[in-house]
Amino acid sequence: MAHVVSLVAAAWLTLSLMGAAQERTPEERGLAIATEADARASGWHDSTAEMEMTLVARTGDETVRRLHGSSLEVDGDGDRSLVVFDSPRDISGTAVLTYAHPDEADDQWLYLPALKRVKRIAAANQSSAFMGSEFAYEDLVGDELGKYTYRWLRDEPCPGQAATLDCFVIERRPRADTSGYSRQEVWLDSREYRPWKIDYFDRRDAVLKTLTYSAYERHLDRFWRAHDMVMVNHQTGRETRLHWAEIAFGTGLSDADFSTAALRRAR
């Protein structure tokens, strides 16, 4: 009898030790990868950029929009951003100020230059198209870590131009039920944790859009930023290309540059 007890005890002890050294669950691994990617992309304090957005219709016709903006990292909260539209010329000077919050609705204000009016707007429209493009508002501002639950799917070579690198493929599900997506699949390279491709799945779990990143450049010896992004909508056949020019970090911006008074001065 003592033999059996000690055998069971030994077996239990062995199994416990094996459990401690065992692989984490896919959910834990997915969260760990996303957390590392977020950590590597953080700490830039403030940045400014100019962006050109090209809308490509099914027919191949192209329309170009230009805007510029700045962002500020906030300790313990989401980023603040101020975006000013440059073209088309009838909306030039229109600006949007956003205070992102990971756990609640963002605060957002719109500046209408014709009236010199700052207007608080309801930021619940995550799934609305941004300026008629294939990017929804949540696609452009949606990367706060706490907004999703994560699950690691597999490892494979990175897609397209980055085929020489190995990628993690993780699935992330938006926590907010106001999101237009059921889930997303993200390819991050295992060396620098940069996103290379995201597949967006709609509420019926069909692939709706694919976002591809390219032209990565390293800033301040630390931060990788993709200068080109292409969003293809598989269901409409339309495409939007983003090209980022003039990205600068640490230009000395502060809270005062992201106030409603700064919004009123925005050009």
Add this chain to the structure above:
Amino acid sequence: MTALLAAVIGSAGAVAAQDLAGSGSLEVTGWFQAPLYPGQQRVDVSLMLSPELALEWADQRLLVTPFVRWDQADPERTHWDVRELLWEYAPGNWELRAGVGRVFWGVTEFQHLVDIINQTDFVENIDGEDKLGQPMVQVGIFRSWGSLDLFVLPGFRTRPFPGPGGRPQFPLPLRPELAVFESAAGRGHVDVAARWSHVLGPADLGLAYFRGTSREPRFVVGTDAEDSPVLIPHYDQIDQASLDLSWVAGAWLWKLEVLNRDGAAERFAALTGGFEYTLYGVAGSSTDLGLLLEYAWDERGRFGQNPFNDDVFAGSRLALSDVSGTELLAGLGLDRRTGAGFVTVEGSRRIGNRWRASLEVRGFFAVPPTDFLYPLRGDDYMRLQLERFF
């Protein structure tokens, strides 16, 4: 003022950036009803030009926005203005502005009750959204407890009105040149204003104070040189305290504007408020539909000259997130006491990269003589505008 500008520009050295914006437009207006008074037209053509120049260097900026309009039917509508001639200095969490500028206060859509700083350019549009430039010196500071803006407003501008050839007209001839000022300083009176504003989570709150010449004229029946009865605008000295508040809750946006005005001739309170509810992606598309409902109340009731004294406004705003940025706004206003009503429809869309076409239709119905909208009862119009942006 000119010396200060010259000194600033002279010391600035090379301009870091300059930007040209603004627009020009062609406007055609047609009225549905025959004119009420001789000399008025049925169709009007007008041209407008208003470039905006911005020069920037270091923490400073100079904005220059001249404005000119030529109107075929109404010589009083042919007018020019300096909308902006403003020097701005914003080194960090404070700002200084001096010159001629435009300041907007308010949160509601149908009536901008607390928007007092600038005089309304009433010949441009009867909806009161176009304003004349206002000379000002402004200091603004930004702190954790909010923003505080202090204004000194030297120089007062009287409100322009349509002339005898224009529409709408009042039952008695309006003679702006006979304007009476309560203050002996007249147009030279220096007004002051202050506003504290703060963002508290979902709420944007503003408290403001104004002391000086009321931008709203009070019409008094008088006589001209030939002893004919005419309407004479009186500009009183007033003390006005106001509050503006907006509150966001999901897709709901709640708004309130309240004021209390104290002058020798009258003392009253007024408010306007309501909500805007946005339906995103209606019918599965990326079209947003906003539903608006607002109420306006003026304590003076029928003894005041504000037509919106007990009125309900309902409207909808449709914004297609299409390539052309198509927008449509439709609104209906009803006076609960007199039954007078107005309807407004505005739509616009972009053409190409630099043009925008807009259509504005306004109509007034069931307006009894007791309602202050009565002069507009026969001036329903449709206005088409083609605007070219620089």
